[in-house]
Amino acid sequence: MNITETSTEGLRREYTVVIPAADLAGRVDAQLKEIGKTVRMPGFRPGKVPMSVLKQRYGQSVMGEVLDKAMSDSAGKVVEQHSLRPALQPKVEIVKFEAEGESDLEFKMIYEVLPEFEPADLSGVAIEKPVVDITDAQVDEAVGRIASGRKTSAPLTEDRPAAKGDIVVIDFDGSVDGEKRPGMKGEGHELELGSGSFIGTFEEQLEGTRAGDHRTVNVTFPEGYHAAELAGKDAVFEVDVKEVKAAVEVTIDDEFAKGLGFDDLAALKTVIRDRLGGDYTVMSRLRAKRALLDQLAELHSFEVPQGMVDIEFDQIWKRLQEELKAGDAGEDAGKDEEELRKEYRDIAIRRVRLGLVLSEIGQKNNITVAREELNQAVLAEVRRYPGQEREVFDFFKNNPQAVESLRAPVFEDKVVDFILGQVKVTEKPVSAEELMQDPDEEEAA
Template sequence: MQVTETLNEGLKRGYSITVTAAELEEKVNAKLAEAQPTIEMKGFRKGKVPMALLKKQFGKSVLGEAMQESIDGAMNEHFEASGDKPAMQPDVKMTNEDWEEGSDVEVSLNYECLPEVPETDFSKIKLEKLVAKIEESDVDEALGNLAESAQNFEDRKDGEKAEDGDQVVINFLGKVDGEAFEGGAADDYPLVLGSNSFIPGFEEQLVGAKAGDDIEVNVKFPDEYGAEHLAGKDAVFECKINAVKAPAAAEINDELAQKFGAEDLADLRKQITERLEAEYGNAARMVMKRNLMDELAKAVSFELPPTLVENEAKQIAHQLWHEENPDVQGHDHPEIETTDEHQDLAERRVRLGLLLAEVGQKQEITVTDQELQQAAMQQAQQYPGQERQFFEFLQQNEQMQQQMRAPIFEDKVVDYIIEQSDVSEKETTKEGLQKAVEELEAE
């Protein structure tokens, strides 16, 4: 077997591999000899079929296996000897397409190898950790939001008009072309004005109504309305206003706390404080992680596999195009050209990805089954009632598991680098932390 280098340019490598006819024949004979004791054929005892007959009967199929094994073996030997790690699946092609049995097999092997990632002294990286103190006013605000979410509605005084946000209790009967339609009537229906839970234009016509009023609401069903017989039709709803109620926030007390699973108000305040601490901590880490990535991007430089960068740039361009054209769901659209901005972002992502992968490998950082299971449980919450099906799908889908492991692995490597870095704390306010996060999202 001969391996000849044909390309060595940057990270691009090319080789010509020749497997001689003699090597192939030797491998075929060895495979047939290995199988001979188990083969039965009419007219011969088990294991006594002549080699010549075996070769005639099974030679071609065994030759294909021997050819593939020889090429795979040559590739493995090459990568082991050279130390090269392909950035993507190598391109392997048979170059003598007019090959005939008894001839040498010639194969071209082309790939881009992963670069050597230089050692980095992470202790020289300076980072700031934002620390936002939780004020009593923050807890009070959160309590107020809970009370508002648990609000009740209380009757307005006689004669008071309904305002946006009020609840009106109504009887209604809907008609199209003078005829009542199925599902268009109800009694004592509580409708919050401004909730947009009814047909567009319906709720606005009840603003200003009083208890006891009879109001005729004229609307048009949307063209894309679910019921085809009503879609795009004009309708009239005869409405009777039974009551007008104003929103009233729940009182902040032990009773409210118990509604949210706390023992009392003090316990609820404690839980809110802990939740805010976690939220502030996550936000601060998000900001510090971005700053770390910026510092690493400036501190570390090495050659990148061109195809990896090209594919990443295309993916970025494709994703951004769909964000700008949300109405296009599929991929039936013009070819999307990549720009210098896409290229720069792709180079940053590939470089940082290779760096984190190298650090994780050297430090033997792994994702445990328990960590994967915890992530799966969190993701399963997005599919209420279908959790079991989600877990079954995950167990059978190795690619999905890898997609879930990747961000966990990245976070663990980032945590390791942060531990090695020079980190100082900087006090800030909730507003300051929010601004820092908003600036990240705006980039």
């Protein structure tokens, strides 16, 4: 085997590999002899099948196996001889080969290698970490939202039309462009006017109705509606009001809490405070992580392997297409494809570069992922699917590769936590609304 480096440009390395025909022939003959020891063919005793017959019957498939093995072995030798750190599997291009002849096998192996770089000095990095001090008012507001969702209804005590805050019992049947659509029909549906449960001005148009009234309601589905086929469409609903009721607020007391499975109202508030604290802690860390990654991105500008960028971009683009199809792409829905491709290509480059930075910092500081940490990651995934815990757990149990796919995000989080422990982090008190606001929306405000 002869290996020659033929091109070095940026992170691209190209090698020409030549394997002598005699070497290939020897490997083919050796495999055919092994086959001949056990193969059974009509007219021949076991182990006595002539080589010419074996070549005619199995030669082509054996040659394919020999070529695959030869190129695989060559890839390992190229990496070893030239001390490469491949970013991905190499591309292989056959230059010369005659399956029936006696020519040498010549092929190219094209690698992209990982960049050589030193992580930037992080001693000057300072991060602001937003934190929320949970107040009694926030807890009371959360309790109020729970109570609002458990309102009951009662007959009106006076003869009057439906008003905002009342509950109307309705039958409705909707259409778009004169065509009935799934999910646009219902009977005996209780709707609180002003709750925002239905689209547009649907609820507003039912104010002033009485039991027995019929209304034709005209509304427009939002541009970002989750069902893409309805987004931006005008709809007509024929609505029959069957009954008008008064909404009855729930009294927030110990009995209310007991109805939710708690000993008393204080116990309910304690659990809500803990949950809010957990939610705020998670979001606070995410905001600190984003701020850190933004600074890491500014501190590093090395070239990244385009093959890795292509893979990352393809994943992002596929997800974007699904969001566009579902009508969930937000402001991206109004951009042209060229603009979107450039924007998300830049995002892919940033992600790949940051991934390499975090990987390098992790390796230099001997950060690893223990088996127990992977197990905890699996349990976290299981908890994300209430009611399907057994199915999700069995999926991971029967798919070791799925478990391994969690290693990278766990490693990334460990490296981020390590860096946050090394840089200056200042806590900045903010409101719950500020903490939970999307950073992109915040910048645009």
